Amino acid sequence: SQQGEEDPQALSIQEGENATMNCSYKTSINNLQWYRQNSGRGLVHLILIRSNEREKHSGRLRVTLDTSKKSSSLLITASRAADTASYFCATLSSGNTPLVFGKGTRLSVIA
Amino acid sequence: GAGVSQSPSNKVTEKGKDVELRCDPISGHTALYWYRQSLGQGLEFLIYFQGNSAPDKSGLPSDRFSAERTGGSVSTLTIQRTQQEDSAVYLCASSSKKFAEQYFGPGTRLTVT
Numbered sequence: 480s481q482q483g484e485e486d487p488q489a490l491s492i493q494e495g496e497n498a499t500m501n502c503s504y505k506t507s508i509n510n511l512q513w514y515r516q517n518s519g520r521g522l523v524h525l526i527l528i529r530s531n532e533r534e535k536h537s538g539r540l541r542v543t544l545d546t547s548k549k550s551s552s553l554l555i556t557a558s559r560a561a562d563t564a565s566y567f568c569a570t571l572s573s574g575n576t577p578l579v580f581g582k583g584t585r586l587s588v589i590a
Numbered sequence: 591g592a593g594v595s596q597s598p599s600n601k602v603t604e605k606g607k608d609v610e611l612r613c614d615p616i617s618g619h620t621a622l623y624w625y626r627q628s629l630g631q632g633l634e635f636l637i638y639f640q641g642n643s644a645p646d647k648s649g650l651p652s653d654r655f656s657a658e659r660t661g662g663s664v665s666t667l668t669i670q671r672t673q674q675e676d677s678a679v680y681l682c683a684s685s686s687k688k689f690a691e692q693y694f695g696p697g698t699r700l701t702v703t
Contacts, residue, residue, distance in 0.1 A: 509689055521594075521681065521694040522633075567632060571689055577623065577646060578692065582632035 484581050485568055491587040498555040500584040502568030503548075509573045511544055513553050516565045516583070525553075525566075560590040592616070594695035596682050602701045603672055611667045611698045615684030622665050623692060624657055625681045633681065639665065640688055672702045 486501045502511070510529045514522040528535045528544045528551065535542045541554040555562055565583040572579075595614045603609050615622050624636040635649035639659045650656070654672075659665040669676055679699050683692035 512691060514694075520679065521696045522683075522692075524691040524693065527691050569633075577635050577638045577649070579635065580625075580633040 485566070485584040487584060488582070489585045489587070491589065492558055494558060494560055494588055494590050496558055498558050498562070498586055498588070500553045500566050500568075500586070502551045502553070502581060504551075504568075504570045505549065506570075506572055508546075508570045510571050511542075511551050512569045512571070512578070513540075513542060513551075514567045514569060514580075516567065522567065555586075558586075558588045560588050562586060563588045594682060594684055594693050596680075596695035596698050598698060599696065600699045600701075602703060605674060605702055606671055608668065608670045609672055609700065611669075611680050611682075611700070613665045613667070613682030613684075613695060615663065615665070615682070616693055617663075619684035619686050619693070620662070621685045621688055621690075621692075622659055623683045623685075624665070624667050625683065626678045627681060627697075628678045636667070636680075669700075672700075674702050676700060677702045 484503050492498050508530050510527055512527045513525045515525055516522045526537050526542050528542050539556045544551045565585045567580050567583040569578045569580045597612045620641045622639040625633040626636055627633050637657045638646040654670045657667045679697040681694055681697045683694045685692045
């Protein structure tokens with residue numbers, strides 16, 4: 480089964496609004512990563528948060544991690560039409576298991 | 591430098607044929623990953639190479655799938671006797687070390703008719 484599960488599956492907002500996507504996982508992790516995918520092709524790494532970190536910022540992106548609840552959230556502030564994409568969380572466990580991706584949240588930002 | 595490249599970008603093949611998909615990782619990256627993504631779905635892990643260690647093949651869906659990485663650089667994913675359910679986008683990624691962020695190629699869209 481998928482380690483990371485994003486919620487919601489789809490999100491539609493107006494340009495300028497904030498978008499929040501959530502990710503839940505099941506086992507202990509080394510780090511959690513968020514990726515973006517346009518048009519079903521290659522993914523682009525957005526941000527990595529380690530298990531001992533609680534919050535991280537990168538431009539308009541804010542990621543939080545709550546290891547007690549095994550959950551993370553990605554906040555995109557002041558959204559733009561160009562933010563329209565699918566967003567995936569991926570978890571890396573402390574062992575030798577590979578990065579495990581969720582099914583993603585499809586974000587639509589309407590101009 | 592150049593990012594991860596994959597070839598071909600699109601491949602249409604007949605059921606039962608063999609196909610080879612190629613991945614050129616970022617120079618110096620020791621880790622290389624193959625994933626498969628069906629339409630509207632998440633990424634399904636297939637195989638992982640790390641340096642000279644034995645690859646992690648735990649995600650390969652059947653023995654028709656195999657992959658190799660020559661000289662610690664270029665990798666080839668081979669699918670023998672393709673089936674229609676093999677149709678998907680095959681994505682390759684590389685990273686500088688195991689726990690680092692991954693850099694993805696543009697993918698190969700495989701269509702089995």
